[in-house]
Amino acid sequence: MVLFARVVEAGSFTGAARDLAISKSAVSKQISRLEDRLGVRLLNRSTRRLSLTEAGAAFHEGCRRVANEAAAAERTVSRLASGPRGELRVNAPMSFGIRHLGPCLADFLQHYPELTIDLTLNDRQVDLVEEGLDIAVRIGVLADSSLIAKRLAPSHRVVVAAPAYLAERGCPERPEQLADHACLRYSYQAAGREWRFRGPDGERRVRTKGPLAVNNGDVLRAAALDGLGVALLPTFFVGPDLRAGRLERLLPDWRDAQDSAVHAVYPANRNLSPKVRVFVDYLAERFGEAPYWDDGLAF
Amino acid sequence: MVLFARVVEAGSFTGAARDLAISKSAVSKQISRLEDRLGVRLLNRSTRRLSLTEAGAAFHEGCRRVANEAAAAERTVSRLASGPRGELRVNAPMSFGIRHLGPCLADFLQHYPELTIDLTLNDRQVDLVEEGLDIAVRIGVLADSSLIAKRLAPSHRVVVAAPAYLAERGCPERPEQLADHACLRYSYQAAGREWRFRGPDGERRVRTKGPLAVNNGDVLRAAALDGLGVALLPTFFVGPDLRAGRLERLLPDWRDAQDSAVHAVYPANRNLSPKVRVFVDYLAERFGEAPYWDDGLAF
DNA sequence: TATGATTGTTTCCAATTAGAAACGATGGCG
DNA sequence: CGCCATCGTTTCTAATTGGAAACAATCATA
Secondary structure (H helix, E strand, O other): HHHHHHHHHOOOHHHHHHHHHHHHHHHHHHHHHHHHHOOOEEEEEOOOOOOOOOHHHHHHHHHHHHHHHHHHHHHHHHHHHHOOOEEEEEEHHHHHHHHHHHHHHHHHHHHHEEEEEEEEEEEOOOHHHHHOOOOEEEEEEOOOEEEEEEEEEOOOOOEEEEEEHHHHHHOOOOOOHHHHOOEEEOOOOOOOOEEEEEEEEEEEEEEOOOOOEEEHHHHHHHHHHHHOEEEEEHHHHHHHHHHOOEEEOOOOOOOOOOEEEEEEEOOOOOOOOOOHHHHHHHHHOOOOOOHHHHHOOOO | HHHHHHHHOOOOOOHHHHOOOOOOOHHHHHHHHHHOOOOOOOOOOOOOEEEHHHHHOOOHHHHHHHHHHHHHHHHHHHHHHOOOOEEEEEEEEHHHHHHHHHHHHHHHHOEEEEEOEEEEEOOOOHHHHHHHHHHHHEOOOEEEEEEEEEEEEEEEEEEEEEEHHHHHHHHHHHHHHHHOOOEEEEOOOOOEEEEEEEOOOOOEEEOOOOOOEEEEHHHHHHHHHOOOOOEEEHHHHHHHHHHOOOHHHEEEOOOEEEOOOEEEEEEOOOOOOOOHHHHHHHHHHHOOOOOOOOHHOOO
């Protein structure tokens, strides 16, 4: 229809072909096919002159409208494709979002004034497609799926306790000794009860016990700060507490065997929209392999 | 764009494929190509669920409008293609138009109430395409062209004269004798001066002379009626005069060697519009190989 | 009145697109 | 928890469409 409109407006097949950068044989054949499909002759053509039939004139009216609408629609889309613009719908885990995403949004949005963000924080596994999300931040080991996962930062978990607790119960030197401590742990996590470490002489597993299991990191941290016990928490959670001396890191020679990472997860890579790309790039730059929350900590 | 709109509205590729009676692989590939061309992902697809991206939602809005406009345009055209409707632009020679086309229009239009006629009468050779005409009635031998010519009726020319003239000058029995008569003839016609006949013993040519040459049949006829001389005129012109005895036919055993025909001429045959078809058929039926204007005359 | 230039169409071949079937992934259902 | 049905994608082949050149028809020009 766009081609037909162009032919009418150019006044010739050859002119339309030139305008649309296709061959005149393609124009001729497309118009013929269109006429056959509609069952009407649209253009009367003598070798050197074109004229519209009654049907052609009516159809051209419609084609012109179609061509305009189509061009407008493509312009709208191209605008969204040409730069970071529009609304970015983000999902993230509650605690990470509050601590590390929230504080950077103002700066990010300042860089991209045509972008707005709709951030949803929750700890359940959401379906990006179903919820119409552009991107989710996820921490841990990822189940493989059709989505793209981009690593934003490492996520180390460390064993921590309050100085008061250590003064009272002593400081464990080897993972096995944790079995005799009050261990605060995540509930509803696969191996929440068993802590695994990799150290100088291999891997060790410890079955922990303690007065509290909870499915929220903030509660866990608060309990540790109150000297209720020993907790295994990500550094993005307790980095400031360690630097401030409110918590102390135990077993510094042992690394959590389940070390994982912070990921950005988003659908497909082909035709990734600029808004998603700039957000992912921004986060990867801001966090990185040595994120600020690990400053002063060694691994 | 129509396909994309359909996918969004059906909520699945498979559903859209079914609606449009194409394969789902075609749908999948077309959407992918569209996304590549626009440089944006329009739909996020997990195996069992589709959701629109921001760009997809904006584009769908436009596609819906495009699809509606396109459907409306096709409906309009299909209506014109589905039956005799609209305006029929006709061209015909002046005298034939007045005598034989005009009188049948009322009857014709009564059969096709959704049709209107724009009839132009003139004797110059018009360019159908340039003038935007649907059909022309032409009499004589046709130059071949890209147009279709449908024979509507034979056109016989006969030699006639008024009884008064014959009483005074006598009745020629053989073509050669016309050379001694006052011959009234068409001017500006190739062989207007030379009359050719086919008779019992072959073809004869007669070089005529006379007091009047004119490029209009009505004037010629009036002159003959007035007894000014002998004229060679088509029967559709002088049929009534012959039957009424106002004119008499000479040389009944000799036929005009240039016998020609009444034709309907129109562009191309492929996708001939119903309005043209019914008009041509109507005229062919009304005139035919033994047209009413030849009633009572023998050839 | 002939010639050259330009138009839309056709032809032949290459490139693109559609279709059938297989595939991998996911949700519903027992 | 496993099976089946269904979804979108991929693969391979067949059909369709596009392009360059040849063609037929017309107009402008000399």
